Amino acid sequence: MSQQTLRIQRISGHAGSIPGEDTQRQYTVAKLVDTTTCIGCKACEVACVEWNDMPFSSTTFDNTYQTMPETRWNYWNLILFNEHEREDGSLMWLMRKNQCMHCAEPGCLAACPADGAIVQYTNGVVDFQQDHCIGCGYCISGCPFNIPKFNKETKRVYKCTLCTDRVSEGLEPACIKACPTGCLHFGSKDDMLVLANNRAKQLKDNFNFPNAGVYDPKGVGGTGVIYVLHDATQPELYGGLPSNPTIPLMVKLWKGPLKWLGNLAMAGGLIGLFVHYLRFGPKDRDEATPSEGARP
Amino acid sequence: MSHADQILPHGRVLRYPFAERLNHWIAAFSYIYLLLTGLAFWSPWCFWIAAALGGGQTSRMLHPWAGLIFFFAVMRMYSMWSPQMRTTESDKQWWRSLNHYIQNEDEKMPPAGRYNAGQKALFWSFFYGAIALLLTGIVLWFPESIPWNLRWLRYISVFLHPVAALVTIANFLIHIYMSVFAERGAFGSVIRGDVSLEFAKRYHPGWYKEIVGGSSSAPRK
Numbered sequence: 001m002s003q004q005t006l007r008i009q010r011i012s013g014h015a016g017s018i019p020g021e022d023t024q025r026q027y028t029v030a031k032l033v034d035t036t037t038c039i040g041c042k043a044c045e046v047a048c049v050e051w052n053d054m055p056f057s058s059t060t061f062d063n064t065y066q067t068m069p070e071t072r073w074n075y076w077n078l079i080l081f082n083e084h085e086r087e088d089g090s091l092m093w094l095m096r097k098n099q100c101m102h103c104a105e106p107g108c109l110a111a112c113p114a115d116g117a118i119v120q121y122t123n124g125v126v127d128f129q130q131d132h133c134i135g136c137g138y139c140i141s142g143c144p145f146n147i148p149k150f151n152k153e154t155k156r157v158y159k160c161t162l163c164t165d166r167v168s169e170g171l172e173p174a175c176i177k178a179c180p181t182g183c184l185h186f187g188s189k190d191d192m193l194v195l196a197n198n199r200a201k202q203l204k205d206n207f208n209f210p211n212a213g214v215y216d217p218k219g220v221g222g223t224g225v226i227y228v229l230h231d232a233t234q235p236e237l238y239g240g241l242p243s244n245p246t247i248p249l250m251v252k253l254w255k256g257p258l259k260w261l262g263n264l265a266m267a268g269g270l271i272g273l274f275v276h277y278l279r280f281g282p283k284d285r286d287e288a289t290p291s292e293g294a295r296p
Numbered sequence: 297m298s299h300a301d302q303i304l305p306h307g308r309v310l311r312y313p314f315a316e317r318l319n320h321w322i323a324a325f326s327y328i329y330l331l332l333t334g335l336a337f338w339s340p341w342c343f344w345i346a347a348a349l350g351g352g353q354t355s356r357m358l359h360p361w362a363g364l365i366f367f368f369a370v371m372r373m374y375s376m377w378s379p380q381m382r383t384t385e386s387d388k389q390w391w392r393s394l395n396h397y398i399q400n401e402d403e404k405m406p407p408a409g410r411y412n413a414g415q416k417a418l419f420w421s422f423f424y425g426a427i428a429l430l431l432t433g434i435v436l437w438f439p440e441s442i443p444w445n446l447r448w449l450r451y452i453s454v455f456l457h458p459v460a461a462l463v464t465i466a467n468f469l470i471h472i473y474m475s476v477f478a479e480r481g482a483f484g485s486v487i488r489g490d491v492s493l494e495f496a497k498r499y500h501p502g503w504y505k506e507i508v509g510g511s512s513s514a515p516r517k
Binding site: 014027115132134135137141146151249251254260263269270277280281283284 | 303308336337338339340346352353355356357374391398399402436438439440444447451452453454455458462465466469470473477478479480498499501513
């Protein structure tokens with residue numbers, strides 16, 4: 001939420017130009033989550049709650065190792081557990097650190113009507129500004145990853161900030177800092193992609209995971225959180241990670257063609273009615289006395 | 297109310313009794329608030345309207361409640377007016393003669409009753425529009441309560457809510473234009489309730505015949 005050293009490249013619900021756009025360039029940053037070396041210790045969950053000073057709330061136990069069914073407004077970082085049965089009958093524990101993906105083309109930002117409630121910094125981080133949020137929840141509909149969560153008391157929406165306050169000071173996000181196995185990495189997107197691809201190649205060549213690969217979905221322009229998966233052909237196995245996430249079609253139609261057609265129709269209607277009055281005037285102009293008649 | 301009661305002194309006819317006028321303005325004021333705040337959420341270029349009306353948060357909080365008021369006002373209209381809004385044979389002719397209506401050649405129009413075909417279309421567009429806006433509006437009111445596997449409800453709603461609103465806006469603009477600018481006397485009728493006999497004869501000859509023809513006493517001039 002600190003934006004001292006961060007420039008903005010995209011603003012939600014904003015009319016006109018973006019102040020300071022293109023005056024400064026920054027590396028696009030990314031988190032790399034190597035699911036193949038995650039041990040499900042949840043240190044990142046604790047670090048997130050600690051650093052962001054989240055109020056504690058009771059959880060829902062559903063007979064798994066998972067802390068709760070899905071992320072919450074005050075719980076932005078959640079390991080999703082899946083006991084996957086492989087073709088040979090052996091079990092494999094798939095664990096994925098779920099959080100905001102920081103899409104290059106964020107659906108939340110596209111859907112948001114409030115000026116400045118969602119911004120994207122030049123380093124690619126997508127951040128909610130709760131003081132500008134009006135609580136409409138359109139971001140919830142725009143997100144293909146089910147990330148923005150509504151707080152019924154404050155009537156605002158919250159999610160992972162990618163520890164903007166730390167990153168802007170040159171520190172790594174709290175979750176990365178806490179990871180004991182080194183399955184979490186943070187750096188420039190380019191560096192993280194090289195690291196991720198090397199790891200995927202290692203898994204293919206040496207560890208008998210022929211489908212290993214990197215998850216960086218193009219449907220949302222790539223993401224600020226990339227995963228190394230044992231089986232990149234089935235991302236759904238990892239807690240329902242969508243294989244081809246995009247901004248929902250209806251949201252695109254609403255913010256694209258419908259908006260243009262609607263604006264055209266409304267402006268055209270106003271102009272048309274005005275011109276009609278100039279051309280034809282009121283219906284009873286030909287009468288000597290107005291049809292209203294004399295009033296008592 | 298008998299037809300004779302509708303004939304007032306000084307060549308006036310009662311067109312909208314108090315209950316109808318009150319209901320009209322409940323719908324009108326709530327609709328105008330909904331339109332203004334809705335436009336603020338529609339486009340960043342209109343977001344200043346929300347600021348002028350007390351801020352985005354306030355607008356977001358009150359818009360659904362104004363929507364409920366508007367919905368119930370429209371449903372009250374349905375209970376009062378729906379029998380008079382049924383399409384008749386003469387309405388079909390009215391649409392075929394629309395060109396004359398647009399060019400203010402009202403003498404060439406088939407005789408309209410209490411409501412002409414255009415007014416009936418306005419009524420039904422607002423009736424169905426209000427239902428669509430309510431159903432999609434409830435989803436948008438509590439988007440966080442829609443579970444992830446029912447997210448298609450949200451997708452449909454974010455699209456259909458503005459579509460339904462645009463349909464009502466088109467009708468609303470024409471309604472304002474006709475009543476305030478095109479037909480002198482129409483705006484006053486929904487405030488004070490009465491129109492002149494000339495107005496009734498000119499725009500609603502069927503309705504005029506019903507009232508004046510049905511009364512035993514000739515209208516007092």
